[in-house]
Amino acid sequence: MGTLDGRVAVITGAGRGIGREHALLFAAEGAAVVVNDLGGANDGTGSDAGPAQDVVDEIRARGGKAVANTDNVAEWAGAENLVAQAVDEFGKLDVLVNNAGILRDAFIAGLGEAQWDAVVSVHLKGHAAMLHHAAAHWKERSKAGDQPKAAVINTASASGVTVPNAGQANYGAAKAGIAALTLVAAAELERYGVRANAIAPIARTRLTLATPGMGAIFATEVEDGEADLLSPANIAPLVAYLAQAGCPFTGQVFAVQGGSIQRLQGWTAAQTAEHDDVWSIAAVAEKIGGWA
Template sequence: MGALEGRVAVITGAGRGIGREHALLFAAEGASVVVNDLGGSNTGDGTDAGPAHDVVAEIRAAGGAAVAHTDSVASWSGAHSLVQQAVEEFGRLDIVVNNAGILRDGFIPTMEESDWDAVIAVHLKGHFSVLRHAAAYWKAQSKAGDQPNAAVINTASGSGTTIPNAGQCNYGSAKAAIAALTLVAAEELERYGVRVNAIAPIARTRLTLATPGMGALMAEPEDGGVDLFSPANISPLVAYLATEKCPVTGQVYAVQGGAISQLRGWHDVDTIETDGLWQIDDIAGRLPS
């Protein structure tokens, strides 16, 4: 029996890259999968139903259960229809993997409003929209006396958590917000039997290969050795976090190459105090920097 036998998952951005590997592994481990992918370009332009349907065909050919969903999760109705399709097709929903994303890099003085809005919409709103509709389903389930054993795995990034990247103010901001959303959601949804975690992955995908300097760092081994930066090397962590017996919630994990690291957000590193009211000169002389 597979680690995810009998569970139902929706996975966004699952037509290519890391999301595709999630879908293939989840299905191989026994989950029924709704493969969501709008099929747009790296920048989110255009649509193509092909990638989602191709992954579904691959899963079915291997004996798994999957259906395609090709609406945009950046739209409220698209996210709602994704959750609804899982319940209608497979009778329930146990797992949400928020993975869909785009890149529209640019420096702050020259970034267009549309480039900011598009990245925030796909990453941050897309994560929240699916999470919100899934949470409403799980809340209703819990209130009806059928307590879920559900899991959400969000996708943050080192760009928003540990290594700010110049030229990615939109992407980094969205990813940092996703990490924060994960922690809030873990607190809110625990009462309904829902665990919420996030990963910050680095792997060889069309988005990372489009980032200057990243391609050389993650090239496929020429000698046929272990391909640590294959997107397939990210999915086992996500699958574990989605299992029924996993106790983990409210965590963010960086996963890259052969390393998985637990991350922590903003925390005190140095503090100054006063017994009276703050004065500018006092702050200037003592402020940690």
């Protein structure tokens, strides 16, 4: 008996890295998996059906259930096709793991419009498009009397929620938006039997290896017999736990890195200034000037 027996999952960006490990673990735990990956380069250019199909072949060789999908989740129609494929192939959708992402790093002064649009489109719009079509499916089921026990796991990043990374204004902004989107989704979809959480993972992937200042850290070789805590496989168990029908969490963001899992909180008041009259510039300066 697997912890995800009978569950149907869509996992985006599942042809490589963290998404691939999600797909392999989900299938090993009994889920039927739609493995989505456009198969593009780090910057999102190009396409290749090979990565998604390779993961499907690996799952099937181990006795699991999986089908490949190469739709672009940054396109509304692509997301719709992906959800429809899960329902057509396996009869329903229980779990959505939004993982697909790209990088086009640049400092703000040199950031081009295309660099901004591409990253925000894949990450933030890609999450929103998948959420929209999955939510429509769950709403329809709920109204028909088939209340789901569904789960959404979104992928934020430390770059967007804890440690802003210079050169990643587009990526960090998109990931911060994903964290906020998760909280809204949790509040809206609870009535349909859906939980929504997000993770902010740090692991060795082709994207982290290509990030300036991080590549050398993640390229460190692990000695034989030692636990590889930076492996993308070390992220998947948290996601599989959050995908279970009986998991109690919703509206949460979890940071996961190495041997650490942290439950994060959003913006909180660090200091408060009170004023008995309408604010003036002088009053503002008097009240908060000492905080700097």
